[in-house]
Amino acid sequence: SENVTSNGTEVTDEIKNNFCRIDKDENVGATCDITFKEINEINGKIRPELLNIVHSDFFKYFKLDLYSQCPFWNDNNGYCVNRACAVDVIEDWDKLPSYWQPEVLGKLDKSGSEEASLDTQDEFLNHLCDNKGPNKNIRATTNTNNYGLVGKQDIEYCDVDEFSKKTAALVDLTANPERFTGYGGEQSSLIWSSIYKENCFIDNKKKNDTSDNQCLAKKVFFRLISGLHASIAVHLSNDYLNTETGKWGPNLELFMARVGNFPERVANIYFNYAIVSKAIYKISPFLENLDFCNDYDEKTKERIMHIASNLNTKIFNEDLLFQDDLTSEFKDQFRSRFKNVTRIMDCVHCDRCRLWGKVQTTGYATSLKILFEMDDQDASSVVNNLTKYELIALFNTFDRISQSVQSINNFEKLYYKKINSNNVFANLFSKNNFFKMLQSFVSNVSNKSEKVIVNTGANTVTTRDDKDVTPADAFKDIKMPATKNRKPTSENNIKNRWHQAFETEWHNYKEAVRFILRSYADLPRNVYNIIVRKVSSIWNSFVGVDNYLPVQDSNPNVYTLDFH
């Protein structure tokens, strides 16, 4: 809700005026005994070491099978496969320069991939770690007979076998940074909506009586995927291509529209930070004994230990979830539904997005396995059975979320810089005078109509109010694919079709008349608004400050965002 913070306390004016409306002294969530501020501090300390780790030769390679078929729907039938459909945020692609083309923006840079010169890709990583032979302590591939199974129980939150598939290729993650790709529109919305739909847990035993524990698990699941979604949005706004200058850099307006104006999304990024960092903290005593990359790079282990020494157990309390037998069935659902999330990544059409989607969902899956399946008795067996790709994904996911936290802090600085420059005008005329009244009036008018224009595909644009949404509302604005027409089953259907055709025509006629009448009714107000905006704009240029009202983006096909 607008009036309460993520912890349920009232939103004071001080918080309201804060960047992202977050009280940094609050805890990140009910399961985390750590504040936003503390996470910022930890991140500041560990960021350089984490960057070094993910740039090391062991951690920068990941395996991805670009040929895996989408397991949930027929991807080639009735579903978006052509270029315009996959990236329909921009309308007239051919007129844009080549570096804007989604094939270029979203393409994997395979130059860093080393597979051609090696017998097997796994050997490559083993060679990096231990020239004397394959690494024994971290599993290169999986063995379905004993891998990751405690007794007969499945403890996997992702398909670990896929990394051993012949079609999987090694990819250098540092040569393929996660950034703005132009991927969007209906295809990506459908992927996100399918992911959020995995959060529908079914209570088989106690219908209509969901326990607190189950609610907590559902909330954790939602926060996890919303945090991933928000973190991706932070990266694409932080590494955004400016079409005018051809340079990559942060886009504050885009960040505010996707994440900054939604305190819950920002909080979910911090929540994910807590989850992944707690998992790393939990396995750190075992990592010290693991024999990986020591011969190659002695510093790697030291760096991991430095990171772990800045973390602590209270960051996330995994024991609050799945406490009793009643919730174990729920835990199975949690596990299999998260596995589905990792599989949905195979339905993503943009290579680069798919790569980072796989890395991060695998990283979260590994974190969940460590947090929920590793108890005191079988702790070492879980760690020793981790594949190197899970470990690589875990640290790269931590790096992604840590980069998000750092970017949020950078965006905060840009935000206040912008606010301060906007305030120059207001400070000049601090008393109530005509121009101040005019300015606040204009600001009210534009706030009321504060919209984010989003492209919904098929060359159409719609507007949606830029306000916080509940999970239930989250996908009201998403167009689902048209349901297929059923074939007529009887003669009566011909009659029905005539009836339907008439209804449709009559509806269209009524809409057209309504549209014309509404245009006449709106005319005086629109003329008035235009005059007020013009006067304000002329006054601003007269006093020599930036336009208080936003100027239309020079490339209206991309994003047109109102920002204050």
Ligand SMILES: Cc1cc2nc3c(=O)[nH]c(=O)nc-3n(C[C@H](O)[C@H](O)[C@H](O)COP(=O)(O)OP(=O)(O)OC[C@H]3O[C@@H](n4cnc5c(N)ncnc54)[C@H](O)[C@@H]3O)c2cc1C
């Ligand atoms: C797996 C995956 C990886 C991607 N990677 C990249 C990438 O690397 N680079 C890139 O440029 N694009 C990437 N995309 C596309 C990107 O995530 C957006 O889908 C795209 O930019 C279009 O954004 P949008 O504003 O239309 O809404 P979307 O981000 O598609 O969101 C759809 C709806 O979800 C709701 N919503 C949005 N964020 C949240 C949240 N955090 N929590 C809860 N609800 C939310 C809103 O109601 C919104 O309308 C990726 C997409 C997917 C599925």
